[in-house]
Amino acid sequence: MKTNKRLIPGFGISMGITLALLSIMVLIPLASLVVFTAKMDLSDIIKVITRPRVVASFEVSLLTSFIASVINAVMGVILAWVLVRYDFPGKRILDGMIELPFALPTAVAGISLTSLYADTGWIGGLFADMGIKIAYTRVGITIALIFIGIPFVVRTVQPVLEKIDPLYEEAAGILGASRTRIFRKVILPELRPAVFTGFGLAFGRCLGEYGSVVFIAGNQPYETEITPLIIMSELQEYDYPSATAIALVMLAAAFLILFLVNLIQIGNSKILKGGH
Amino acid sequence: MAAENAEKTAPVISREGSTEIHAKTAGSKAVKIILITVSVLFLFVMLVMPLITVIYEAFRKGLAPYLEAISDPDTVSALLLTLEATVIAVVINTVFGLFAAWAISKFRFHGKKVLVTLIDLPVTVSPIIAGLIFVLTFGRQSVIYPFLESIDFMVVYAVPGIILATVFVTFPFISREILPVLDAQGTDEEEAAALMGAKGFTIFRRITLPHIKWALMYGIVLCAARAMGEFGAVSVLSGHLRGKTVTLPLQVEILFGDNKFMPAFAVSSILVVLAILILIVRSIVEYVGKRKKGENSQS
Amino acid sequence: MKGTIFKTTAASLALITTLFAATSCANASATNETAPGTSAPETGKHYSIINVSYDPTRELYAAYNEAFKKHWESEHDSTVEITQSHGGSGKQALEVANGNPADVVTLALEYDVKAVQDAGLIEPGWVSEFPLDSSPYTSTIVFLVRKGNPKNILDWGDLARDDVGIITPNPKTSGGARWNHLSAWAWAQKEYNNDETKIIDYIKKLYANVLVLDSGARGATNSFVENKQGDVLLAWENEAFLSLKEYPDDYEIVTPSISILAQPSVAIVDKIVDKNGTREVATEYLNYLYSEEAQRIAGENFYRPSNEKVLAEFKDTFDLNINLVTINDFGGWDEAFAKHFADGGLFDQIYEQD
Numbered sequence: 001m002k003t004n005k006r007l008i009p010g011f012g013i014s015m016g017i018t019l020a021l022l023s024i025m026v027l028i029p030l031a032s033l034v035v036f037t038a039k040m041d042l043s044d045i046i047k048v049i050t051r052p053r054v055v056a057s058f059e060v061s062l063l064t065s066f067i068a069s070v071i072n073a074v075m076g077v078i079l080a081w082v083l084v085r086y087d088f089p090g091k092r093i094l095d096g097m098i099e100l101p102f103a104l105p106t107a108v109a110g111i112s113l114t115s116l117y118a119d120t121g122w123i124g125g126l127f128a129d130m131g132i133k134i135a136y137t138r139v140g141i142t143i144a145l146i147f148i149g150i151p152f153v154v155r156t157v158q159p160v161l162e163k164i165d166p167l168y169e170e171a172a173g174i175l176g177a178s179r180t181r182i183f184r185k186v187i188l189p190e191l192r193p194a195v196f197t198g199f200g201l202a203f204g205r206c207l208g209e210y211g212s213v214v215f216i217a218g219n220q221p222y223e224t225e226i227t228p229l230i231i232m233s234e235l236q237e238y239d240y241p242s243a244t245a246i247a248l249v250m251l252a253a254a255f256l257i258l259f260l261v262n263l264i265q266i267g268n269s270k271i272l273k274g275g276h
Numbered sequence: 277m278a279a280e281n282a283e284k285t286a287p288v289i290s291r292e293g294s295t296e297i298h299a300k301t302a303g304s305k306a307v308k309i310i311l312i313t314v315s316v317l318f319l320f321v322m323l324v325m326p327l328i329t330v331i332y333e334a335f336r337k338g339l340a341p342y343l344e345a346i347s348d349p350d351t352v353s354a355l356l357l358t359l360e361a362t363v364i365a366v367v368i369n370t371v372f373g374l375f376a377a378w379a380i381s382k383f384r385f386h387g388k389k390v391l392v393t394l395i396d397l398p399v400t401v402s403p404i405i406a407g408l409i410f411v412l413t414f415g416r417q418s419v420i421y422p423f424l425e426s427i428d429f430m431v432v433y434a435v436p437g438i439i440l441a442t443v444f445v446t447f448p449f450i451s452r453e454i455l456p457v458l459d460a461q462g463t464d465e466e467e468a469a470a471l472m473g474a475k476g477f478t479i480f481r482r483i484t485l486p487h488i489k490w491a492l493m494y495g496i497v498l499c500a501a502r503a504m505g506e507f508g509a510v511s512v513l514s515g516h517l518r519g520k521t522v523t524l525p526l527q528v529e530i531l532f533g534d535n536k537f538m539p540a541f542a543v544s545s546i547l548v549v550l551a552i553l554i555l556i557v558r559s560i561v562e563y564v565g566k567r568k569k570g571e572n573s574q575s
Numbered sequence: 576m577k578g579t580i581f582k583t584t585a586a587s588l589a590l591i592t593t594l595f596a597a598t599s600c601a602n603a604s605a606t607n608e609t610a611p612g613t614s615a616p617e618t619g620k621h622y623s624i625i626n627v628s629y630d631p632t633r634e635l636y637a638a639y640n641e642a643f644k645k646h647w648e649s650e651h652d653s654t655v656e657i658t659q660s661h662g663g664s665g666k667q668a669l670e671v672a673n674g675n676p677a678d679v680v681t682l683a684l685e686y687d688v689k690a691v692q693d694a695g696l697i698e699p700g701w702v703s704e705f706p707l708d709s710s711p712y713t714s715t716i717v718f719l720v721r722k723g724n725p726k727n728i729l730d731w732g733d734l735a736r737d738d739v740g741i742i743t744p745n746p747k748t749s750g751g752a753r754w755n756h757l758s759a760w761a762w763a764q765k766e767y768n769n770d771e772t773k774i775i776d777y778i779k780k781l782y783a784n785v786l787v788l789d790s791g792a793r794g795a796t797n798s799f800v801e802n803k804q805g806d807v808l809l810a811w812e813n814e815a816f817l818s819l820k821e822y823p824d825d826y827e828i829v830t831p832s833i834s835i836l837a838q839p840s841v842a843i844v845d846k847i848v849d850k851n852g853t854r855e856v857a858t859e860y861l862n863y864l865y866s867e868e869a870q871r872i873a874g875e876n877f878y879r880p881s882n883e884k885v886l887a888e889f890k891d892t893f894d895l896n897i898n899l900v901t902i903n904d905f906g907g908w909d910e911a912f913a914k915h916f917a918d919g920g921l922f923d924q925i926y927e928q929d
Contacts, residue, residue, distance in 0.1 A: 007467045009476035014379040018391075021372045025444055026398060029409035036412050052927050075318055082315045086308055094316065096559040100323050102498060103551035105505030105525040106403075108544040111532055112326040115333065118802040123325065136787055136804060147322055201399070208402025211507035211525070218787045218798075219745065221926050228404045228508070233790060235408065235512070236666035236748040238690055239918065244412070247405045254400035258393050416674040416694065433675040515675040516660045517625060533661070533793040534633055535821065537801065 033251065037244045048245045053221050054230055058249075061227040064138055065206035068145035073199045076153025077191065083154070084161040098154050101147055106211025113144055114215045136218030141226065144213045145206040152205065153198030160194040161187075193264045200261035204254050330548050333541035345539035346546060353519050354527040355546065357435065358504055361442040361523065365503040366496055368443050373450030373495060377488075378480070380451075381458035382466060392455075398447040406444050407512025410437055433515030438523065441509040446499045453495030454488045461487050490565025497561060501554045505547065620653040622856045627677035629664035629687075629750055629839070630793040631814045635876040636681070642872060643863055647856065655856055663791035664750030665690075671844065672696065678848050678857045681841045683750025686908040688840045701842040710838040711864035712878035715899060716751075716758045718829040719799065719808040719815040726806045730831050731762035735780035740805035742787050744795040746915070746922050751792035751837075753916060755809040758835040760915070761900045765833060779925050800826070811837070816877035816892070836899040 037045065048054065083095050101109065117124040118135040127134055134140050164187065172182045210228040218224040227250060234243035335342055345351070376395060380388060398406065412418060414431035424431060431437045461484075469479045507525040514521045522530065524547055531540035628636055640657040647655045660667065660675070664683035671677045672694035680697075682688050685708075691697050702708050720728050726739055734741055744752040759781055760774065767773035786805045789795040792814055799808035800818050807829075808815070815828050841861050848854040863869055870880035874889040886893075905911035915921045 007470045008382050008463060008479070009470060010378060010480075011383045013476075014375040015383075015385075018372065018376040018379050021368070022376075022391075022394060025368075025372075025440070025447055026394065029413045029444070030397075030401075032413040032418070033405070033409045053923070075315075078311055079315050079318070082311050086312060088312055092559065092563075094319060096555050097319055097323055099498070099501070099555055099558060100327075100551065103501035103505065103554045104326075105507055105528070105544075105547050105551075107507040107525040107528050108330065108505070108547050109326060111528065111540065111544065112329040112333075114802065116325055116329050120803050122329070123321070135802065136798075143322075147326070150319075150322065204400030208400060208405070209508075210402060210404050211511075214790075219790060220785070220788050221745075228402045229790075231402070231404050231408070232512075233745065233748045236663055236669060236790065237918075238665070238669050238672070240412075240417070242918075243408065247402070247408055250402055251405060254402075255393065255397060258396050258400055259389075262389060262393050262396070411673055414674075416672065421674070430674070430676065432673065433670065515627075515670055516662055517675075518659045520658055530661070532797070533630065533791075535793075535797070535800075535817075 030251070033244055033247060036240070037248045040241050040245060044241070045245045045248075048242045049249050053225070054227075054246060056222045057225050057227045057230045060138065060141070060223070060225060061207055064141045064145055064226070065203055068142045068149055068206050069199050069203040071142075071146055072149040072153050072202050073195055076150070076198055076202075077157055077195060079154045080157035080161050084158060098151050101150050106148070106209065107215075109147055110144065110212040110215035113147060113212065114140075117143060117216065135216050136220075136224065138224055140216040140218070141213055141224060144216050145209060148209050148212060149202035149206050152202035153195060156194045156198035156201070157191055160191055164190050196264050197261050200257050200264070204257040204261075207253060207257075208250065327548055330541050330544045333538065334545040336541075337538050341538060342542050342545075345536075345542035348539070350519050350522065351524075351527055351539075351543055351546075354522045354524045354543075357438070357522070358524040360435075361439050362500055362503040364439050365442040365446050366499050369446055369450045369499050370492070370496060372447070373452075373454055374492075376451040377454040377458050378484070381455060381461075382463055395448045395451055398444050403445060403506065403508025404512060406509035407441055410440055410444070410509075411513050432513040433517070434521060437513040438510050438521060441513055442503045442506055445506050445509055446502045449499040449502060450492065450495035453491045453498065457488050457491045458484070490561060490568065493561045494558065494565065497554055497558045501551065501558075504550060504554075622653060622655040622853055623658065624655065624678040624851075624853050624857055624860060625658045625660065625676060626679050626681060626860070627660045627667050627671050627675060628681040629667055629683040630661055630791045631751070631796075631811050631817070632681065632839075633659070633661050634817065635813075635873060635878060638872050638876065639864070639869055642868055643860055646863055646866075646868070647859065657860070663744075663748050665748050666791075676847050676851075677844050678851065678853050679841065679843055679861055681839065681861075683837075683839050684753065684908065685838070685840045685902070686753075686912055687750060688842045689908070691842070691844065696844050696846045697842050698845050702840070704843070705841060705861055706865055707881050708838065709840050709842060709861075711841060711861075711881055712839065712870070712873040713881060714812045714837045714839070714878055715834045715897060716754050716809060716831075716837065717812045717815050717834065718831060719810050719818055719826055720806065720829055722825055722827055724827060724829065728807050728829060731759055731781075731833070732766065734759070734784060734807065734809075735777055736784075739784050739807060740786045741781065741784045741807055741809065742789075742795050742799040742805040743785055743809040744792050745788045745790055748790045749792055749795075750839075751811050751814075752795075752809075753912075754811075754835050754837045756915060756922065757902070757905060757911060758831070758833070758900075759809075761835060761904065762831065762833045775921070775925070778921070782925055812879070812893070813877035830894045830897055833898045833900065836901045838902070 040048075079098070083091065114135055115121050117127075117140055119125060119128040119133065121135070124134050132139075134143065168186050169182050172186050177185070208228060210226075210232070213226055214229060214232075217226060217229065219229060227246065231243050231246050231250075234240075234246065380392060411432050413420075414424065414437065415421065429436075431440065465483050466479050469483055474482070505525060506523075507529070510523055511526060511529070514523070514526055516522060516526060516530065518530070524543060528540050528543050528547070531537075531543060626636060626640075636657075636659055640659070643657070644655055647653075660670075660677070662670075664687045667675075668680065668682055668687035668690040671680055671691050680688055680691055685702065688697065688701065692699060692701065705711070718728060720726070726733075726736075728734065728739060733739060743755050746752040746756045756778075759778060763774040763777045767777070787795070787798045789798055792811060795808060796810065796814050796818060798804045799810075800822065808818075810818075812828075815826075819826050819828060841864065843854065843857050843861065848857045864873075865882070867882060867885055870882040870885040871888070874880045874885055874892070877892070879893055880886045880889065886895075902908055902911060905914075913920065
């Protein structure tokens with residue numbers, strides 16, 4: 001695919017507007033974070049981000065986000081598979097529902113999940129009888145994060161699955177490969193970049209999630225305190241330098257995840273195009 | 277009615293062939309039933325139950341208290357502010373999305389990958405940080421604060437800040453939807469048109485726009501959905517001034533904090549209804565878009 | 576080509592900035608119709624002031640604002656509108672310090688108002704600007720337990736028992752929680768004869784029993800009352816009474832043997848009122864808090880009125896014999912904060928050694 005700068009008009013203006021808006025909306029504000037942190041000594045920054053409570057919050061955030069994203073990766077593939085390969089009544093409703101976590105404000109999700117999974121809630125009550133607490137534990141955080149992350153994997157895997165030519169599977173079937181083998185050897189390798197992309201996006205989103213988690217988390221230092229909450233509480237303690245230092249770590253993580261995702265996506269778009 | 281039937285049957289006919297092949301790899305009926313059951317159960321517990329909770333709690337005390345709760349002046353002004361921020365965010369992001377997608381897909385330049393990553397960045401930036409950066413940029417300790425103060429222009433703890441934060445969190449939504457379509461479409465048609473002497477805007481209107489129309493609509497719907505529901509970022513820079521800088525999600529938080537649970541869920545139910553409406557619009561857009569695309573490729 | 580990019584970037588940057596400023600100014604002017612005047616008071620004016628307060632005062636100020644509006648408008652030929660903002664006291668102070676345009680702050684403790692002073696918005700000496708160290712009403716810390724007190728929690732010592740689950744907000748973010756922490760400390764000081772290791776040991780046990788550490792007093796109340804977490808809520812007296820009023824059959828209040836005199840502070844934000852020309856109305860707003868009418872409103876909302884006469888009217892509500900220490904017993908807020916709540920302070924140490 002060759003593109004020619006001179007042939008199609010509008011490079012200057014479109015690039016100009018893109019960069020201008022990007023600068024005002026994203027780069028300048030983000031830069032102010034960097035500038036603000038740059039006022040601190042490196043040793044101070046390291047001291048802030050290695051405080052036990054902060055490290056513990058990284059752990060909680062990473063662990064719960066990771067588990068939630070793994071669950072979403074598995075469920076996402078299953079959901080995408082069901083939506084692409086099967087026909088059944090109500091399929092379109094199911095399909096339409098996937099984006100609900102996008103459309104539902106996180107605060108609303110937070111309060112309804114909390115009242116649902118608290119000991120007095122419909123689902124929480126069931127588990128409370130078995131002696132399992134969900135709300136105000138890491139399990140509760142994970143559930144909120146699963147909710148938030150549902151659309152990512154489904155929506156990245158779905159188009160790839162639609163594009164995979166069933167003839168390959170057909171051929172493999174004729175050659176006598178078993179179903180699990182076909183799935184493992186033919187379908188999975190094609191899906192892998194999409195699953196990783198979806199996983200990465202969900203993971204990045206989960207790491208930063210605040211609104212839905214804060215209601216259900218319990219906010220116990222070392223136990224259920226997520227990193228965004230630490231930033232919020234540093235802000236509430238007038239400790240701007242600490243808040244920005246921790247924020248910068250999260251920002252770097254977000255950028256890294258996205259960059260990896262975009263690298264993977266290049267492989268992904270090759271598959272998408274190959275399917276044409 | 278007839279049209280609806282036609283809609284229903286059309287995809288079935290076109291899909292029949294492939295479904296048959298799929299059926300083999302998809303495996304036995306048992307696997308199919310298990311997978312569908314798992315999916316339905318998962319979505320029911322994770323997505324539907326919370327919605328039912330909201331509606332149930334909202335109407336627990338009956339219709340009259342519900343109506344009273346949602347017609348509260350603070351709630352109404354929160355709704356208006358939410359709509360205002362959403363509309364402005366959608367407009368700004370549409371303009372940005374179109375130009376950015378055009379620049380990225382139609383030309384080759386260095387640093388494209390970095391640019392794409394930077395555009396995507398707001399999605400993974402924690403909402404708290406999104407709010408924080410605007411407080412740092414426009415708040416009292418910022419270098420430009422004296423200037424803002426001198427022209428009496430409040431950004432944070434005022435409406436402009438809320439709009440900025442909303443634009444930020446939804447920034448890549450539209451470009452992200454258009455970009456793959458433009459990428460896949462290539463540049464041949466535009467190049468041909470340019471060779472024939474068409475102007476930039478004409479090329480865009482006559483050739484590019486028809487291709488991306490549905491992706492654009494889809495992006496707008498997603499953008500609106502996310503903009504309406506933003507909580508964390510707005511919460512950091514709103515100041516929670518009642519009736520002035522409170523959006524609907526913040527109003528939910530405030531009512532919840534006031535121990536007014538029923539009204540909190542009642543206001544939530546407005547947002548739930550808006551969310552469902554948006555999802556329905558989205559499904560229609562996607563469905564019509566796919567059908568149009570199918571027709572195009574057939575003809 | 577590059578030149579074009581730079582030119583359009585610059586041009587559109589400028590354009591967008593002006594556009595944004597223009598739309599926002601349109602916004603600002605729209606709200607300005609009801610916004611404060613910038614000159615000296617005249618007749619027929621409309622004032623609008625912002626009161627940034629802390630979590631549990633929502634009901635109090637909702638009622639007081641109505642009363643003040645009537646009072647002001649009966650004596651002046653101008654109207655007044657009051658906008659409220661509530662949240663964790665520390666957070667609210669920070670937002671004002673960062674530019675939230677509050678005309679007055681009514682926060683949970685002196686230390687938070689001092690944060691606004693440190694930002695250069697309030698002139699030093701504000702503490703003596705209004706009577707009684709600028710705290711028109713007081714409160715204290717009590718225990719809210721479930722009806723019948725099934726765990727038999729009677730005093731601070733019971734909170735260290737292994738079978739007790741405690742709900743208190745986070746002292747790092749919540750003003751109320753700082754009062755909680757200091758009350759517990761005061762009790763332990765007396766109990767263990769100032770033996771610091773024993774006191775810290777007790778405080779450590781207490782925090783080990785904490786189930787949910789919310790960021791604000793309201794969040795903590797919700798965890799205890801709505802989501803039924805824990806056996807005891809360490810709460811503002813007014814919060815406890817409020818929960819009791821809503822669910823009289825579910826809870827009861829236990830007054831511990833020793834507690835602290837919690838003095839919420841009010842102040843005028845000098846920089847803002849001078850800019851908005853609202854000093855007169857803002858001063859009257861805070862002054863009127865000391866009137867009998869306002870003191871009665873405070874009492875009805877379960878704050879202890881500072882006016883002795885009004886306080887006596889509420890003698891059936893409040894336990895007036897409670898043994899109260901004050902912040903001065905801790906050497907004032909600066910000292911107490913540095914010792915207990917600053918980064919690396921006692922509270923951090925307690926959680927770090929866990």
